[in-house]
Amino acid sequence: MSESAVNTNNKIIKMATITESLQIASKHHRANDLTKAEQVYRQILEKQPNHPEALYGLGILSQQVGKFQNAEQLLNALLQIQPNSVKGWFSLGNLHQAQSQLPAAVEAYQQAIALQTDSAPLYNNLGYTLQLQGKWEEAVACYQKALELQPNCTEAEANLGNALHAQGKLSCQQQAQYAALNNQLGRSRQQAKDLKNAVACYRTAIALQPDFLDAYYNLGVALQEQGDLEEALVSYQKVLELNPDNGEIYLKLGKIYQDQKKLSEAISAYQQGLKLINPHYLKAFVADAGTEKAEEVPITPELPQEEVIVRNYKFPKIPAVAASEKKRPFWSVVIPAYKRTDYLLECLASVLAQWTGEEEMEILVMDNASTPPLFDLVNAIGRGIVSYYRNSQNIGLAGNHNTGIILSRGQWIHILHDDDYVLPGFYSQLKESLENCSDSVGAAFTGFDNINEKGVFLSKGDIFYWYGENRGIIQNWLLQIGVTNPLRPSAIVIRRQTYEKIGGYCSELSDLNGWELCKRIATFYDCWYEPKILACYRLDTSLYAQKMSNELFATGNHAVFLRRAIEITESYLPADLCTEITTNARSYNFEYLLENRVIFPLMSGNMTGALRILQEALKIDRSPEAVAKLFAWLTKDEAAPLRNEIAAKLLAIPQENIPDNIPIELKSPQTAIAP
Incomplete structure (x- = not known):
């Protein structure tokens, strides 16, 4: 093969890799x-x-996160390479408009229109920029041109109505029509995470129709x-x-008061909302109102500490439920808590809203x-329904x-x-699937x-x-959960x-005990997947939380817990x-530590911590491939x-x-890892 052919092939391979990377970036975006x-x-x-597509994608992303100067540099770099890029000029116009740089926005939109004269969004955005400058007639002409090109362009139609309203040219019936359009447009903007424009749309809808309940609700959510x-x-x-009987609004008020640390107001709002949306809660609340309030905080009873052996390892034993004439409920919701009051009311309210009685x-x-x-806080909205236990010491x-x-x-x-x-629907939808599923199903999860x-x-x-x-039942689930945990x-x-069969959570693994339990379950049982998004997992991105996470x-x-989770499994x-899963887990998590975790101690100058992570990474995977990756890194x-x-x-x-003389002995490559 000639040298030019080799170079061509290498270029094709590199381009294929970049194309794949761009697809991954776009998917994440x-x-x-x-x-x-x-x-x-x-x-x-x-x-x-x-690379034009990467410049464009990163430029749009930079604008999304408020890095406007960086976004402008990236889009200008794109236009230097591709001066006829319509989407480049269009995006640059949007960027200028977002920063109230209106003449520059007009110029960018006009450049785009010169390249593509049949684009309704271009005329619409140009019209809106002209409207912001008070050039009403020019704006109306742009909106009409956009609608001529695309008669079902909601945004252009709404903007046309707003421009006509500002000039006093709409009847009452037309005002209601355009209010509905603005509300619809606001929802579309909100779904796209464009909250600034969503809020503007809702406010316009309310200005057109002052008693528009749905617009007030949507505006509140966006704000x-x-x-x-x-x-x-x-x-x-x-x-x-x-x-006045909108229970969902009271729950949202409760969330706001909770965020403002106004717990009394939050409790009152959550109570009122739950009574309005859940008749079962209302009945229990009224029934409990006349009972005497408990003076003493309930203490967790002493429980036997036994073990169950799974193959070669011991786990905490979960005994069977004691025999009783009382019917067992379908669900037990267990809410572990420690000191934190920031989110507990919201968590409880989300469950209480779906509570349909103690039999269920x-x-x-x-x-x-x-x-x-936390007894008083829990009791404030859960009294008569929630069972509260306080451990005498932290366990x-x-x-x-x-x-x-x-x-x-x-x-x-x-x-x-x-x-x-x-x-809403978490418990009812899962129950619908689980009450008729095979006994082979030992766990289930939702999106x-x-x-x-x-x-x-x-x-x-x-x-x-x-x-x-x-x-449905996930096929080959063990092969995947055995390597990494996508669940929360x-x-x-x-x-x-x-x-009862395989035991509870392993205490030696800290925050990784959930992953180990999922692997243990997948070893002996099937797992059911309910794809709808029915739960929320909180990632605290505050500076304090990041500091604590970095310290961990x-x-x-x-890294130690990660290694032990693999070894126990x-x-x-x-x-x-066993060999396939363990080898894949070791390889994957070696790279995970190398690419995502060593950086934390390095950032703080903690060389001891960084070396310890590398040491644990090598205990996880000491294969020649892993060592080569380490040296490359x-x-x-x-x-x-x-x-x-x-x-x-x-x-x-x-x-x-x-x-002085180090003997060299040739050995076959090491693939097994000594713990």
Whole structure:
């Protein structure tokens, strides 16, 4: 083969890799997983700095996250390479418009129109920019041109109506029509996470129709998501003026008061909302109103601490439910809690809204020795329904989980952490699937959303990308969960008999005990997947939470737990799958530590923590391939401090400790890992 042919083939391979990377970046971008999308876009631009699609994608992403200067640089770089890029000029116009740089926006839109004269969105956006400059007649002409090109363009039609309204040219009937259009457009903008324009649309709808209840509601939701809580309160109060029996609004008020640390107001709002939306709750609330309030905080009873052996490893035993004439509920919802009050009311309210009586569901709050106790807060909205237990001392996360499971009587158990919550339909939809499913099913899970500390959507849970809409028993689940965990506790329910057979949570694995339990379940049972998004898992992105997370990873303890989770699982995996799963788990998690976790101690200058993570990574996978990856990683700029540290340690070894003649023995490549 000629040298030119080799070069051509290499180029094709590189282009194929970049094309695949761009598809991955676009997928993350569409899913609003902006961090991952940005990483991949930047990786592409490292290899090809002038790649137009990567420049465009990263430019749009930069605008989304408010990095306007960076976005402008990227879009201008794209237009230097492709001056006839319509989407480049269009996006640059949108960027200028968002920053109120209106003349520059007009110029960019006109450049785009000169290249593509039949685009309704271009004329619409140009019209809106002209409208913002008070050029009404020119704006109206642009909107009419957009509608001529695309008669069903809702945005252009709404903008035309708004322009005519500003000039006093609409009848009352037309005002109502355009109010509905603006409300529809606002929902579309909100779904696209364009909250600024969504709020503007809702306000316009209200200006056109001052008694438009749906627009007030949508405006409140958008403002709340923006973090403008006081304005959201005003909007929600207006909804209640128009419809005093709207229970959902009271729940949203409760969430706002909770975020503002106004717990008394939050309790009152949650109570009122739950009474309005759930007749079962109302009945229980009224029945309990006349009973005497408990003076003493209930203490968790002493429970036997026994073990069950699964193949070669011991786990905490979960005894069977004691015989009783009382019917067992279908659900036991166990809410572990410790000190935190930030989200507990919201978590409880999400469950209580779906509570249909004690015959169907029991709710247990397991307070892990909080000081002061959480009893009064739980009782405020859960009295007469929720069973509260307070441990006399902190027994750890796994111990608290297991205690709640032992105290439960339900057929299926849901461990719901106090900062997470479920969405409407979680319990009813899962029950519909589970009450008729095979006894081979030991656990089930739903789709879920990742949210931040303010409750704002961040991304869909990874399980959505794994299985999409494929409802039912997951095939080859063990091969996948055995390598990494895409699940979160809020989305998982487990049959109580499963716990009774294979035991509870392993206490030595800290935050990875859930992954190990899922692997243990998958070894002996089938797992059911309910694809709808029915739960929310909170990722605290605050600076304090990031600091605490960084400190956890900086110690290297997480890497130790990861290694032990793999080793424990290896003790009970099926013989025919054990080698495959363990090898894949070791390889995957070696790379995970190398690419995602060593950086935390490095950022803080903690060389000891970084070296410990590398040490644990090599204990996980010491194969020649892993060692080669480690040496390749050490050549990166970010690893420079660690390279220097390793070199210093080597130089510090006393000369007399190094033998003059080091015998070399050729061995076959090592593939097995000694714990």
